[in-house]
Amino acid sequence: xxxxxxxxGQVLSSLVAVAAVVAIVAGLLVLFGTRxxxxxxxxxxxxxxxxxxxxxxxxxxxxxxxxxxxxxxxTEPATTPPQAPSSTPTTAPTTEPSSQPTQPPATQPxxxxxxxxxxxxxxxxxxxxxxADSVAGRARQAGWTVAGxxxxxxxxxxxTVYYPPGMLDAANELARDxxxxxxxxxxxxxxxxxxxxxxxxxxxx
Numbered sequence: 001x002x003x004x005x006x007x008x009g010q011v012l013s014s015l016v017a018v019a020a021v022v023a024i025v026a027g028l029l030v031l032f033g034t035r036x037x038x039x040x041x042x043x044x045x046x047x048x049x050x051x052x053x054x055x056x057x058x059x060x061x062x063x064x065x066x067x068x069x070x071x072x073x074x075t076e077p078a079t080t081p082p083q084a085p086s087s088t089p090t091t092a093p094t095t096e097p098s099s100q101p102t103q104p105p106a107t108q109p110x111x112x113x114x115x116x117x118x119x120x121x122x123x124x125x126x127x128x129x130x131x132a133d134s135v136a137g138r139a140r141q142a143g144w145t146v147a148g149x150x151x152x153x154x155x156x157x158x159x160t161v162y163y164p165p166g167m168l169d170a171a172n173e174l175a176r177d178x179x180x181x182x183x184x185x186x187x188x189x190x191x192x193x194x195x196x197x198x199x200x201x202x203x204x205x
Contacts, residue, residue, distance in 0.1 A: 111173065114143040118170055120195040123152035131199055135178050138205070139197075142177035152198050159203040160184050164192040171195055179205035 120139060124132035132149040139146050163171035164186045171183040174195055180203070190196045 112170055117144055117173075118167055118194050119145045119147040120174060120197055121147050121191070122149045122197040123199065124150070125152040125154070125156045125198050126201045126203070131203070135197070135199060135203075135205065138178050139174065142174075144174060144177065147194060156198050156200050158182055159200045160198055162186040162190055162196040162198070164190075164194075167195060179203070 136146040136149040
């Protein structure tokens with residue numbers, strides 16, 4: 001049974017409408033799909049956020065390299081070699097200590113003029129004969145006046161020039177002239193106006 005022409009026209013028009021809708025939908029899908037690819041294509045390839053590198057940088061930073069770091073080795077202090085002590089003192093002592101005690105300056109013996117010298121008597125207290133006369137001659141040659149020479153009896157310790165008060169200097173001078181080593185105050189039995197010389201065995205002159 002055949003349909004009328006009016007029904008055919010409606011079917012064709014429906015098919016055309018469906019095809020148009022399908023075409024529109026397909027076009028929209030293609031359009032949106034293309035725009036999505038274009039938006040990704042417009043972004044530069046290097047614009048992606050870089051990920052942090054897991055591998056540490058091998059070289060030091062240029063900033064850190066410009067700043068000198070502390071030396072790893074300890075710096076040894078400079079040592080100055082000690083100077084050898086000088087063998088000679090810089091300043092000499094002003095005075096050297098004396099090893100011997102200071103002695104008073106020797107005084108010159110007093111010389112009594114011959115006219116002012118007292119007389120002397122010379123005695124021999126040894127067994128040597130002529131000793132008193134020999135020493136008397138020596139005293140005269142030295143300028144002394146010898147009033148007598150004889151032997152002395154008694155015990156005398158050593159050769160001595162005896163002097164009365166006030167004649168010590170004269171006794172010392174006479175003792176030097178005849179080589180007697182001791183002077184002593186006159187004994188009670190001796191004259192008080194002259195010197196008395198007694199020679200014993202120690203006399204070497």
